[in-house]
Amino acid sequence: xxxxxxxxxxxxxxxxxxxxxxxxxxxxxxxxxxxxxxxxxxxxxxxxxxxxxxxxxxxxxxxxxxxxxxxxxxxxxxxxxxxxxxxxx
Ligand SMILES: [Zn+2]
Numbered sequence: 001x002x003x004x005x006x007x008x009x010x011x012x013x014x015x016x017x018x019x020x021x022x023x024x025x026x027x028x029x030x031x032x033x034x035x036x037x038x039x040x041x042x043x044x045x046x047x048x049x050x051x052x053x054x055x056x057x058x059x060x061x062x063x064x065x066x067x068x069x070x071x072x073x074x075x076x077x078x079x080x081x082x083x084x085x086x087x088x089x
Contacts, residue, residue: 027039030043030045031048031050032048033046058070
């Protein structure tokens with residue numbers, strides 16, 4: 001069986017582990033929904049990348065979840081219409 005011949009000192013052990021720290025992930029805000037997203041990847045919340053829809057996010061959801069999302073979207077659209085009418089008049 002393999003076995004270490006000599007004990008490693010604390011400093012040797014710590015020097016080895018000095019490279020083990022994890023780096024912080026750089027996140028950017030999604031252009032469409034402002035959620036934090038990894039750069040160069042499509043947004044997992046809205047499925048958009050570079051102003052175009054890259055992923056159909058609703059496809060993976062169940063029917064119940066899909067209905068929920070569509071309800072929220074419809075509400076937001078109604079709000080947007082109301083604001084537009086106010087600004088026009
Ligand atoms: Zn997004």
